[in-house]
Amino acid sequence: MxxxxxxxxxxxxxxxxxxxxxxxxxxxxxxxxxxxxxxxxxxxxxxxxxxxxxxxxxxxxxxxxxxxxxxxxxxxxxxxxxxxxxxxxxxxxxxxxxxxxxxxxxxxxxxxxxxxxxxxxxxxxxxxxxxxxxxxxxxxxxxxxxxxxxxxxxxxxxxxxxxxxxxxxxxxxxxxxxxxxxxPMPDEGEELLIPIGKGDIKREGDHVTLVAYARGVDWALQAARQLSKDGIEAEVVDLRWLRPLDMQLVYASFKKTNRCVIVEESLPMYSFGSEIAALLQENMFDYMDAPIKRVAAEDVPLPYSKTIELLALPNAQKVVDAVKEIL
Amino acid sequence: MAAPTKAMLLDWYRQMVLIREFEETCHRLYEEKRITGVYMHLYSGHEASGVGSMAALRPSDHVITAYRDHGIALILGMDPKAVMAEMMGKKTGSSGGKGGSMHLASREHNFWGGYAIVGGHLPLAAGIALEAKYNDKDDVTMTYVGDGATNNGYFHESLNMSAIWDLPVVWIIENNGYGMGTEVERASGQVELHRKAEAYGIKSFGCVDAQNAMKVYEVASQAVDYARQHGPAVIEHVTYRYRGHGVSDKQYDARDDMSEELKKWMQCREPIKILRDHILSAHDDVDEVLAGHESEAKALVKGAVEFAEASELPNSYQELMRNTYVPSDLVYKTESSIGAGID
Missing domain, CATH: 3.40.50.970 (Thiamin diphosphate (ThDP)-binding fold, Pyr/PP domains)
Structure with a gap:
């Protein structure tokens, strides 16, 4: 590659x-x-x-x-x-x-x-x-x-x-x-097929699991770099597919970190975060050391003005803050 | 276009009496709670619309319709046993008990299905026709659509798409006067429904008395030829439904004017009688064949009911979940995967 x-x-x-x-x-x-x-x-x-x-x-x-x-x-x-x-x-x-x-x-x-x-x-x-x-x-x-x-x-x-x-x-x-x-990309002539439903660990860490997809992965990775400066090592799980969900990857990470923050660009109600949090409490209750936190967009239609638009958007700092609340 | 032969006319009669017997039996079974689904839309009264128009097709052509689909399935040659078993939700049903009355289909007969969302099948029809055009085949897609659907966005988007892409579709608007309980006049600004298609540049073959199978066949033959060579065509079939919008429709009992109207259609424009009279006036020595078709229809439907009632209901988790997805090596699954389906 x-x-x-x-x-x-x-x-x-x-x-x-x-x-x-x-x-x-x-x-x-x-x-x-x-x-x-x-x-x-x-x-x-x-x-x-x-x-x-x-x-x-x-x-x-x-x-x-x-x-x-x-x-x-x-x-x-x-x-x-x-x-x-x-x-x-x-x-x-x-x-x-x-x-x-x-x-x-x-x-x-x-x-x-x-x-x-x-x-x-x-x-x-x-x-x-x-x-x-x-x-x-x-x-x-x-x-x-x-x-x-x-x-x-x-x-x-x-x-x-x-x-x-x-x-x-x-x-x-x-x-x-x-x-x-x-x-990065494979060379011309080299092919890559990523199976449907297979997630990926984008960064390893032992203290907290950040579960994300798409743009949320960038916020999670930025947050992880920032947290690392304070000695907190976050594991970033990029699920890549919202259906099927590769929960094995999330559970394996959670068993190690016992803490989770879910990061998404979507709205907060009935969301990716809701689903992952529900599955974690159902299946990983014995490993849970802190409440599951969710970082999502604010629950509002988007305005035009840049200043207030940015208030609604998730970002790395919001992820950092959420992690610090549960550590 | 050649006039229908004696053999064709007799076969149409066979199809029409089979449909009528099947549909009226379904109605009775529903009343007796031996068919329990909440939705069932019968083709009684519509028979000549499907029979006459599909007679213009060849076997490689495609057919798709909405939820009033029993008659279409039987015309195409689906086994009444499998269709009746589907009504009862049995494993032996044509859709394994997953689809019910509104989702009959048969790959073998190029019948792409009955669909339950008003207008939802119309872009599918355009897509099926696109495959033919894409691969240089001259098969047409005959698409049945009710009058009510002509007010819905699917109709307008799909017909327009068929026009700009010159897709080989014959759009047949089965105008039975009502979209559920609303008269065409109260629902559509343009009451000559085929003109809506004309507005998109689609060739219209006008309005046809669809209680008369001979007239239906004549116009459908022209439209099918046109679609095969040039692109989309539309025909408006003026017809009538004998059993309301669906079997649970009590409107006919509640409204005297509607039952008067129904009586008038049944007395003056009964499609089976019109065909029968035509056959008897044009051909000799047919009484025995006609009677044979009538008793055969009764026997077939009786056999179908016996078969369906004797069949098993699906009753396992495996059967519930099966065919949500195509089993695939490209899908990664573990015991913890959520939303992957089961193989």
Whole structure:
């Protein structure tokens, strides 16, 4: 593995491109993916390379984007359907949760829907309330779907390739704030497949477990570096997938540290943090030395003004403070 | 387009009396609480709409519909035993008891299913048609959609998408006058429903008297040919439902004007009678065949009920969980994994 500084957006582009070369049935569809070159430039150059048949601009029709992908996948194609931002995927929630996630079940295995929904997620940059969501846990609520949320280039690359190859529908979110973030990648010609549902230890430590995904991993790692200066060594568990959840990794870490802070960009109620905390108290009660803490966004729609927007956002300092409360 | 042959007409009669016998039996079994699901939408009254239009298809074409799907399943040749067993939620049901009345399907017959969310199957239809176009096949996707769904976003987004991508879909709007309990006139600003499709540049084959299987077949044949060669087509089928929106619908008992209306349709525009009269006026020596089809329908449905009632109910955790996901080597699971499904 060569250490190269590749932005996450480039890593995702490489994964998509390689999978399109590998399998003729893989195609991309979505708003502005072709002629505009992708709103987030993930599909830059795709129209030229693969043509209109496999790089399909859609109208602003999220319900149809969500459902056409299901039908095409049932019929044998492998669609990668892009929601320009995850906020717009709310319009397609029925197609995603009720159709993509259930066609296999309600016909008792007669069909499968091997598709990937890609959606740019997260908030910041004064995008205002309706464009500022990190609602991954909503989608992870539904059985029948898998949900992947990478925190860096290497993971995004390996996770997306697996998501495209797997026969189950996957919602794959890409944190907008992480698109430009550089990170190491496999060399050209070397492949990486990260299994669906496999988490990863991003930093080892004995004093507290920080459980996170996507952008939360960065806050956790920053907090861990800061805590280390005070002699507190945090272990950072990046779950990478919200469904399935690799709880074995969390439990193993918790048995060592006996303390946990959960870090997420999402809203606090009925959240990733709620789920992990509930599972820990159910299954690790004997190992628990302190209350489980949760660091999430504030429970509020996002305002426009930068100053108060930042008050709502989780950050490394909030993680540090939470850790210090339970040590 | 050739007129339907004698053999075709007789086969349509076989299909229509089978559907009617099946549906009326379902209704009786529901009243007797031998079928216990809360949702069941019967095709009685609609028979000619499905029979006449699907006669224009070839076996490699695709069919998809909403929740009024029993008739569609039987026309395509699904075994009445498996369909009846599904009504009763049995292991031997066509969807293993997981889907019930609204989720019949059969891969073998290119029947992509009945779907329960109004309009939810419409983008799926476009996606199935996209596969045909993507892989240069000239199969069409025949898609049945109720009048109520034409007011929903799925309809407009899916039809527009089919138009800009020239997808080989025949959109058949089965207009039975009501979206659940609301008359078309109270629900739709444009009451000529096929014109909504026309607004997106879709070729309209107009409004058809869908109680007359011969007329349905004639127009469907043109629309299917068009879709195969050019892209999406729409037909509006004017029809009527004999058993309300669903079996739990008590509206027909409560509203005199509706039962008057129902009587009028049954007396003047009964699809099986229209077909039968046509056959008798056009062909000799058919009485025996018609009677044979009628007794065969009774026997088939009786056999289906016996089979379904004798079948086992699913009753294990394994059966509950199975087929939530496709078993996959690409998925990492441990005993502590949550939300991975079981294989």
């Amino acid at each position: 060569a250490a190269r500084n590749v932005a996450m957006r480039e890593a995702i582009r490489r994964a998509l491109r390689e999978e399109m070369h590998r399998d003729e049935n893989v195609f991309v569809m979505g708003e502005e993916v072709a002629y505009w070159q992708g709103t987030h430039r993930v599909t830059r150059g795709f129209l030229e390379e693969f043509g209109e048949r496999r790089v399909r601009d859609t109208p602003i029709s999220e319900m149809a984007i969500g459902g056409v992908a299901v039908g095409a996948a049932m019929a044998g194609l492998r669609p990668v359907a892009e929601f320009m931002t995850i906020n717009f995927a709310f319009l397609a929630l029925d197609a995603i949760a009720n159709h993509a996630g259930k066609v296999r079940y309600f016909f008792d295995g007669m069909f499968k829907a091997p598709l990937v929904y890609r959606a740019a997620s997260g908030w910041g940059n004064q995008a205002t309330a309706s464009h500022s969501h990190a609602p991954e846990p909503i989608f992870a609520h539904f059985p029948g779907l898998y949900v992947g949320c990478p925190s860096n280039s290497m993971d995004a690359y390996g996770m997306l390739k697996t998501a495209i190859r797997d026969d189950n529908p996957v919602l794959f979110t890409e944190s907008i704030a992480l698109y430009p973030k550089p990170g």
